Amino acid sequence: MTNLRTPLRFLQGTGPARVARLANLGLETLGDLLEHYPRAYLDRSHITPLGELQPGAHVTSVGCVRSFSLRRTRRGMRNVHVILEDPTGVAECVWFNQPYLQRVMGRGSRLLVSGQVELYRRLQFKNPEYELLPETEGEDDDRDADSGGIVSVYPLTAGVSQKVMRRLVGQALGELGALPEFMPAELVARHGFIAWDAAHREIHRPTSLARAEEARRRIAYQELFDLQLLLAISRRVHQRPRTAWRLVPEGRLAGRLLAGLPFALTAAQTRAIDVVRQDLARDRPMHRLLEGDVGSGKTLVAIVAALLAVEAGAQVAFMAPTEILAGQHARTLARWCAPLGVVTETFLGGQPAREMRALRSALAAGGIQIALGTHALIQEGVTFHSLGLVIVDEQHRFGVLQRAHLLGKGRTPHALVMSATPIPRTLALTLFGDLDLTVIDEKPPGRVAPKTHLLPEGRYAAMLEYIAGELDRGAQAYFVCPLVEASEELDLRAATELHERLQHEERLAGHRGGLLHGRMKSEEKDRVMRAFAAGEFRYLVSTTVIEVGVDVPNASLMVIEHPERFGLSQLHQLRGRVGRGRQPAHVFLVRRKGIGPDAARRLAVMVGESDGFKIAEEDLRQRGPGDFFGVRQSGLPPLKVADPIGDPGLLETARRDAFDLVAAEGLAALAAGPLWRRLEMRFGDRMKLYAVG
Numbered sequence: 044m045t046n047l048r049t050p051l052r053f054l055q056g057t058g059p060a061r062v063a064r065l066a067n068l069g070l071e072t073l074g075d076l077l078e079h080y081p082r083a084y085l086d087r088s089h090i091t092p093l094g095e096l097q098p099g100a101h102v103t104s105v106g107c108v109r110s111f112s113l114r115r116t117r118r119g120m121r122n123v124h125v126i127l128e129d130p131t132g133v134a135e136c137v138w139f140n141q142p143y144l145q146r147v148m149g150r151g152s153r154l155l156v157s158g159q160v161e162l163y164r165r166l167q168f169k170n171p172e173y174e175l176l177p178e179t180e181g182e183d184d185d186r187d188a189d190s191g192g193i194v195s196v197y198p199l200t201a202g203v204s205q206k207v208m209r210r211l212v213g214q215a216l217g218e219l220g221a222l223p224e225f226m227p228a229e230l231v232a233r234h235g236f237i238a239w240d241a242a243h244r245e246i247h248r249p250t251s252l253a254r255a256e257e258a259r260r261r262i263a264y265q266e267l268f269d270l271q272l273l274l275a276i277s278r279r280v281h282q283r284p285r286t287a288w289r290l291v292p293e294g295r296l297a298g299r300l301l302a303g304l305p306f307a308l309t310a311a312q313t314r315a316i317d318v319v320r321q322d323l324a325r326d327r328p329m330h331r332l333l334e335g336d337v338g339s340g341k342t343l344v345a346i347v348a349a350l351l352a353v354e355a356g357a358q359v360a361f362m363a364p365t366e367i368l369a370g371q372h373a374r375t376l377a378r379w380c381a382p383l384g385v386v387t388e389t390f391l392g393g394q395p396a397r398e399m400r401a402l403r404s405a406l407a408a409g410g411i412q413i414a415l416g417t418h419a420l421i422q423e424g425v426t427f428h429s430l431g432l433v434i435v436d437e438q439h440r441f442g443v444l445q446r447a448h449l450l451g452k453g454r455t456p457h458a459l460v461m462s463a464t465p466i467p468r469t470l471a472l473t474l475f476g477d478l479d480l481t482v483i484d485e486k487p488p489g490r491v492a493p494k495t496h497l498l499p500e501g502r503y504a505a506m507l508e509y510i511a512g513e514l515d516r517g518a519q520a521y522f523v524c525p526l527v528e529a530s531e532e533l534d535l536r537a538a539t540e541l542h543e544r545l546q547h548e549e550r551l552a553g554h555r556g557g558l559l560h561g562r563m564k565s566e567e568k569d570r571v572m573r574a575f576a577a578g579e580f581r582y583l584v585s586t587t588v589i590e591v592g593v594d595v596p597n598a599s600l601m602v603i604e605h606p607e608r609f610g611l612s613q614l615h616q617l618r619g620r621v622g623r624g625r626q627p628a629h630v631f632l633v634r635r636k637g638i639g640p641d642a643a644r645r646l647a648v649m650v651g652e653s654d655g656f657k658i659a660e661e662d663l664r665q666r667g668p669g670d671f672f673g674v675r676q677s678g679l680p681p682l683k684v685a686d687p688i689g690d691p692g693l694l695e696t697a698r699r700d701a702f703d704l705v706a707a708e709g710l711a712a713l714a715a716g717p718l719w720r721r722l723e724m725r726f727g728d729r730m731k732l733y734a735v736g
Contacts, residue, residue, distance in 0.1 A: 046219050047074030047724065054214050060202075065211075067200040074724070076215040077222075079208075080246055080262070080684055081195035083172045084255060085157045088192025094131025096160045103157040105129065105176065108150050113142055117637070127154060134160075135167045148175060172196050174205060193249045212247050225717035226265075230700055236261045260693070263685035267473075267697035269725050270682075272718065274476035275705040277733035278330070281477065286455045287328035288431050292354035294320075296383050297347045303382075308340075311483040315344045318481055319459065323351055323432070329457035332475050334466055335483030336655035337619025338490055341461050342372070344483070345434050346379060348459055353385055353412045357431025357456075360449055361415045364437045366391055366565045367572060369417050371594055372436070376415060390416030390425070393565050421448040429453075435460040463619075464612050465655035467663055469691045472698055477733060492653035493601070493621050493628035497646055500635045504550075510582075510600055511550040518626065519575070520582040520600035523617055525608040541604065542584040554581035561588045587613065596624035606632040606649070607642035611662035614649050641665065663688045 050072055052062050070076055091102040106127035114122050121142040127134050136156055138144055148154065158171030174194070197208045222240040224231070231238070237245065237254075242261040249255035297316075301308065308316075315333060322329035335341045349359040361376075363369040369389060376387045388402055388411045399419075405411050409428035414420060430453030435446055450458060460478065471480055498506055510520050522545065524538040542558040545551055557580035559571045568588065575583045576595045583598075587609075601621045606614060614632075622628030632646055648661050687694040705713065713719050722730060 047072060047077065049073045049218070051076065051211075054211060054218070056214075057211070061207075064200055064202045068198065068203075073215045073219055076212055077219065077243060078683060079197060079212065080259075081197055083157070083196040084249065084252065085155060085172060085174060085194040085196060086192060086252065087155065087194055092131040093127065093129045093134045093166075096132070096134055096166045098160055098162040098166070100160050101158065102160060103155065104134070105153070105155050106134070108148055108152040108154060109133065111145070111149055113145055125154075127156065133165075135165055136171055136173070137167060137169050139170060148173075153177065193252060193255065195247055195249075216244060216247065223717070225721050226268075227704070230704075234264070234696070236264065239265070259684055263682075263690070264693055264697055266682050266685040267687065267694050268701055269722060270473065271476060271694075271698040271701035272704070273722055273726060273730065273733060275702045276710065276713070276722075277477040279705055279710060280733075281330050282327045285326050287326055287457060288355075288357060288454075289326050290323040290352050290355035290357055290431055290457070292351050294351065294354070296350040296354045296385065299383055300347065300350060300379055306487060308343075309483070309485050309487055311335075311485045312340050312344055315481050315483055316347050319344065319348045320351060322479075323348070323355070323457055328455045329459065330478050331459050332471065332478040332480050333459060333461045333483070334471070334480065335461075335463070336465055336486065337463055337616060338623060339483040339486050341463065341483060342375060342436075345436070345459060345461060346376065349413055349432065349434065350380070350383070350385065352432035352457070355431070356429065358406075358409065358411070358427050358429050358453075359413045359432045359434065360420055360427065360430060360452065360456075361413060361434045362420050362436065362449055363415070363417060365588070366393075366417055367568055367588060368436065369415060370569055370572070373415055376413060380413065385412050386410065387413040387415060390414060390419040391565065392417060392419045394419070421452070425452065427452050430456050432456055433458045437461070437463060464616060465659045467656065467660045467688070469687045469694055470659075470663065472694060473687045476698065491622065491627060493599075493618055493630045495618065495630045495632065495650050495653075497650050498631045498633050500633060503633065506602070506631055507548060507550045510602070511554070513600055514551070514554045514581045517597070518600055519578070519580075519595060519598040520602065521598060521617075521620060522582060522584045522602045522604065524584065524586055524604045538584050538586050545582070545584065551582070556580055556582045556584060559583055559585040559588060561586055587617065594623055595620070599624065599626045599628040601628075601630045603630065603632050605635070606646055607634075607638045611645050611648060611658050611665065612655075614645070615655050615658045618649070619655075 050062075051057050051065055051070060052059070054073075057065070065071070065076075068079065070079055086103045089103060091100075091104050093104055093106055096102065096104065104127070106129040108125050109128045110126040112124045114124055116122060120140040123136075123138040123141055123144045125136040125138075125148070127136055136154075153176040155174045155176050156168050156171040157173075158168045161167050161169060174196075195209060195212075197205060197212075199205065199208060222243060224239050226236075226239070230236075236242075237257050239261070242258040244258075245254045246258035246262060249258065319329070319331065319333075322331060333341055333344060345361070349361065352359050361372065363372055369391065373387070373389045380387055388405070390399070390402060394402070402411070403425055406414055407426045407428055414427070419425070433446075433449050433453070433456050435449065435458070446458070446460065450456060460475075466475070514520065522541055524541055538558060538560050542556060545556055557571045557575055559568060559575075563571070571580070571583070574580050575598075578597065598621050601618065603609070603614065603617060609617070618630050621630060632649060634646060638646075645665065648658060652658055652661070685693070704718075708716075
């Protein structure tokens with residue numbers, strides 16, 4: 044397996060210039076090239092004449108370019124239109140917003156195209172896979188003799204053609220020889236998988252599309268199995284008995300807090316608190332993910348956990364991703380914990396040096412029981428006297444590295460991480476499978492979800508009239524913009540511009556408005572937010588800095604400008620900022636002309652659905668796991684073939700197999716075997732983040 048690390052410069056035909064181009068694709072070693080899997084295939088073994096095309100069929104055809112044109116749309120896209128002909132007929136090919144193709148093909152070019160045939164005025168391929176063929180039929184066209192006519196299509200970079208990429212992959216397969224099998228034979232046989240070596244030869248140079256699919260499934264399973272094996276080992280390491288501080292308080296502090304609340308806990312909150320109490324009492328560290336929709340009461344569960352730890356003699360670290368959210372938590376802790384005699388302090392990045400030195404000294408001496416803060420909590424020099432519990436809010440905004448740094452401030456402290464963005468089960472198992480999962484699946488009684496309206500631009504004035512009337516009756520409103528400054532290219536309303544315009548809006552005369560955006564200094568943001576919460580501002584124009592953490596019960600109205608620029612989960616998070624009081628809440632999504640069909644579908648989902656978990660599932664379907672709240676922050680390499688969202692059954696199978704294997708084999712046996720070496724090659728130093736390196 045050491046050959047996988049051989050640099051590409053040792054391959055024949057890869058000089059410095061080509062090596063640099065391949066590095067743009069993240070390809071530096073033979074192993075990288077081996078895992079540069081095809082994104083599609085061209086089936087040269089079944090060529091359909093253009094005269095025999097049928098709408099709805101997925102086919103491969105060959106023809107000559109009769110005409111080539113570049114057309115600009117009203118939305119600024121530059122689309123390539125090609126009329127392809129052969130002796131039997133003609134068809135049109137359209138590539139959307141790929142103007143560079145004019146440098147690749149022209150009149151007389153001979154093309155092989157593969158894709159879905161549609162009928163739009165004439166028979167048409169939309170964004171087909173394509174390959175430029177020699178102009179004279181019969182010339183050498185790089186047809187692989189052993190491929191059965193199935194040709195791989197790879198992701199490329201400038202200066203590297205499909206022909207070159209196929210040749211390099213073929214060379215890599217030859218250099219590496221037979222790839223060793225590292226999976227237990229029983230697992231390979233149980234699932235009917237092809238061998239690891241055969242999977243790579245078939246995925247790159249398939250003898251049939253069926254064999255290519257067999258290869259894809261084996262490699263997809265392997266990617267998921269490797270990840271789940273890492274998580275299973277991590278959980279086994281983290282949850283070793285007799286390594287954690289058993290926190291077993293009587294519960295007086297938490298009892299006093301709960302008894303003084305003006306509302307009753309939901310059943311889901313009660314269950315979550317019971318589970319956390321049991322975890323803290325064990326001699327193995329808690330590693331629990333607490334999930335819940337916006338407004339479900341996760342923060343209260345976290346504060347109860349903190350009070351349990353404090354009463355047992357431990358310090359608590361409570362980390363939030365932004366200073367606005369940290370400030371929100373600080374006010375909540377002061378309101379609920381100060382009357383109980385619990386000392387809480389806030390650590391922020393911009394604090395004066397003298398103040399920070401005093402806080403650090405008090406923390407190290409044990410004088411601070413709950414330390415709340417941003418990344419300032421994990422800075423060098425911040426030490427705890429007796430850290431027993433770590434709470435991380437908005438888990439997805441921190442990487443594994445930050446979580447590991449904070450846990451390293453104590454001796455195997457318990458960890459409770461929270462996410463206000465509902466995470467579908469498949470993604471939770473993929474990213475946070477080393478954590479136990481608790482879901483708060485109900486909201487406090489009396490809280491009604493905001494009603495969401497899709498507002499045509501022409502109704503904007505009428506909406507302002509309605510909002511002005513609600514402000515007169517004491518309500519407050521948010522106006523949310525996607526950017527701080529205007530962009531002519533995207534034609535977006537900027538927060539600064541909208542704030543200026545609303546100040547001169549007759550309908551809002553007499554109502555003072557504030558402006559909040561991410562480029563303000565922390566003190567200024569806090570000042571504006573406090574003024575809004577106190578009612579000094581009746582409306583607030585803001586960018587997405589209000590997405591999390593701002594709790595203004597009196598705010599019952601929200602206008603979202605250019606909602607098509609946001610993802611579904613982000614829109615849902617924004618929507619959660621209103622409806623936190625008892626009055627009915629309304630969210631207006633301002634729909635302007637010219638938005639695409641994907642954006643229109645997103646907005647329709649927001650209008651018709653209020654369940655955050657269902658919205659998150661739809662968000663994943665539309666955007667894919669790679670874009671969902673920064674998956675890259677997990678500290679894990681991307682999945683190249685596997686799709687845990689599209690094929691959750693394969694994920695469940697891989698997870699069950701991995702966890703069963705760790706339970707049966709034990710860590711010592713695994714560490715001495717080929718699977719552990721596989722993990723070291725695949726994850727490298729990342730294994731240390733999961734405490735398994």
